[in-house]
Structures are given as C-alpha cells and as structure tokens.
Amino acid sequence: MAYQATKRNVFWNASALRLLALILLFSGLMIPCRAHADGVPKHPSSNPLSESEKVLLQGHADDAVTRLQTLIAANPQDGRAHLLLCRAFYAEELTDRAITECEAALATQPNDSKSQDWMGRVYGLKADRSGPFAGYKLASKVRTAFETAVQLDPQNDDAVNDLGEYYVSAPPIVGGGVDKALALASRAEPQLPQTAHRIRALAAEKQHDNATAEREFKAAVAVANHPDAWFDLGHFYFRRNQKDQAIEALHHAIDVDRAHGPALVDVASILAKLHTETDVAENVLRSYLASNAKTDAAPAFKAYVELGRLLEGDGDKQGAQTQFQTALALAHDYAPAKKAIQHL
Numbered sequence: 001m002a003y004q005a006t007k008r009n010v011f012w013n014a015s016a017l018r019l020l021a022l023i024l025l026f027s028g029l030m031i032p033c034r035a036h037a038d039g040v041p042k043h044p045s046s047n048p049l050s051e052s053e054k055v056l057l058q059g060h061a062d063d064a065v066t067r068l069q070t071l072i073a074a075n076p077q078d079g080r081a082h083l084l085l086c087r088a089f090y091a092e093e094l095t096d097r098a099i100t101e102c103e104a105a106l107a108t109q110p111n112d113s114k115s116q117d118w119m120g121r122v123y124g125l126k127a128d129r130s131g132p133f134a135g136y137k138l139a140s141k142v143r144t145a146f147e148t149a150v151q152l153d154p155q156n157d158d159a160v161n162d163l164g165e166y167y168v169s170a171p172p173i174v175g176g177g178v179d180k181a182l183a184l185a186s187r188a189e190p191q192l193p194q195t196a197h198r199i200r201a202l203a204a205e206k207q208h209d210n211a212t213a214e215r216e217f218k219a220a221v222a223v224a225n226h227p228d229a230w231f232d233l234g235h236f237y238f239r240r241n242q243k244d245q246a247i248e249a250l251h252h253a254i255d256v257d258r259a260h261g262p263a264l265v266d267v268a269s270i271l272a273k274l275h276t277e278t279d280v281a282e283n284v285l286r287s288y289l290a291s292n293a294k295t296d297a298a299p300a301f302k303a304y305v306e307l308g309r310l311l312e313g314d315g316d317k318q319g320a321q322t323q324f325q326t327a328l329a330l331a332h333d334y335a336p337a338k339k340a341i342q343h344l
Contacts, residue, residue, distance in 0.1 A: 059300020
C-alpha cells in the first residue's frame, strides 16, 4: 500500500491542529506505495468494470472516469463502480468528488472492508485540506472508517496499515495512541508480519526510540525481502539524515523489485529529495512507467510529473514539458501537472 508523493510515514503535527492526509502521505509519490489493485473483485476481461479497473491501474484517469460514469448511469447502485470512481478521483486529489463516490459505494456495500478503508483515506485527505475544527471533526470519521475496515476483514493488509498509521499519527483526543498501534500490531502479526513490524517501527520512532525503530524496520525487511519494506528502511534513514544508509536501502528496494512496481516511484522521490543519483531516479521512474505493474497506488500521471521535475532540475525543460503534458493527457484535472507547466 504505497502513501505517498509517497504514501508512508505521516506523523501528527500537533501545532497545526489538523489531521494529515494519512493515506496520501504513505501512498502517493512520497511514501511506500502499496498496490491497491485488489480494490474490487476481479472479473473476466470482457467485463466493463474489469476493463475500467485495468484502465485506472494503468493511470488513464480520464478514460477510467468516463467509463465508470457510464456504468453508474446505467446502474446507480453499482457499488464496485462507485468505489473505482472514488479511487480515480482520489488519485487526482479531487477530494469532494472522491468523498461523494466512496459514500455512494458504502451506501450499497457497507460491509465491504476495502470500501471502508478507501472512505477513511478520502476523509483523511479532506481533513488535511481543512481548517483545525473541520479537520478534527473529520478525524473521527477517518478513525471509524479504518477501524470498521479492520473489523470487517482483519487480514486486509492495507486497512491494518492505514489504521496503524492513524493510531501512531493522531493525538489521543481523536482516538490516536501508540498503545493502540502496538496492540493492533500484536493482533496482526500472525497473518501480516511485515505490516506488524512496520507499525511497531513507526510507533517506536514516534517515541524517539530510534534503535527499536531501526530494528523493527529491518525485521519487516526480513519477512519477505519486499521492495516496500526496503523503502521503509531507506525512508527511515532519510528522516534520520543518514544519507549513505538511506541510499543503500533504496538500492536494495530497486534490486529486489523485479516487477518494476510502485515502490520505485517512492525510491525516486527520496533520491530526488537527497539531491543525489538523479539519473537512477529517472531510470526507475521510466522502468515503472514502462511496466505492467502500475497501480493507482502510484498513478502514472504522478510519476510523469515526478520525472518531469527531475528533468527540469537537470536543465532539460523540453523533456520536462513533455512529461507534464503526458500527465495532463492522462488526467486533465491534475493540478500539480498544471502548475508544473505554468512554472516552466
């Protein structure tokens, strides 16, 4: 589950008095991107809903929206189509539209764990863009949605991860708490060991116990040698200003990601922030964009913007403009791409 623009490692900013976007920060282009290709059940390739999902995962947001709106017009009670449309709008950061669609999905399938989890993510994004009072009001909705998602399916890895991030990040006044995060990790460990170690690592880091945090991030890596886990470790070192260790862990993430999946987008983001190995960052983004492993956890149009910014930093303005225009061709309402072109 990768938020953020990667998707991982958000911590509550008490002075701001508002809930950070718990999902984007550990799922977009700035924190590890866990794939969410399983947001709806799979269908035969000839099924219009399945085709719409495929288009969404490949990053063709405008096309996906058009297809899904057509399906919903024919059947307004199609909860799976509403959920996919929610995900499409979420990827484009069109918060209000995403909320409308996720609420419509839940109206027809309230006991669907994935729908509840996405509802929490969308409310979290809305809270991050609201004032203090509205943010606190939305925080309870975020928590309730995540908790319900986990109750409905304790093995929903994305939901457990999101709830753990919430508990670590949010203050007790809105239901957060490291103790809750640790209890969740213990319950999840038998079935979801990597996520359990990750939650413990985030909890330890929140308590400034960096030795335990490092040990738990490494334990997450040891579970399955997964690219997301290596990225988490590298991102931890990045936050600790341990540049050499960060780069080493990020290279491991690249090496083990044979599918060229969304973790590469996270890796590129951190390398860009380190102002180092920009050629590597560009190459991994191109590898992701050329792969069949793209998901809406790291939307292709966001990856194009990230690549464009790297090219712009290298002085290749024409190349950067091409990437930004490609992003807009996939998602014409994506504001960061519009701003990037205007900046050029």
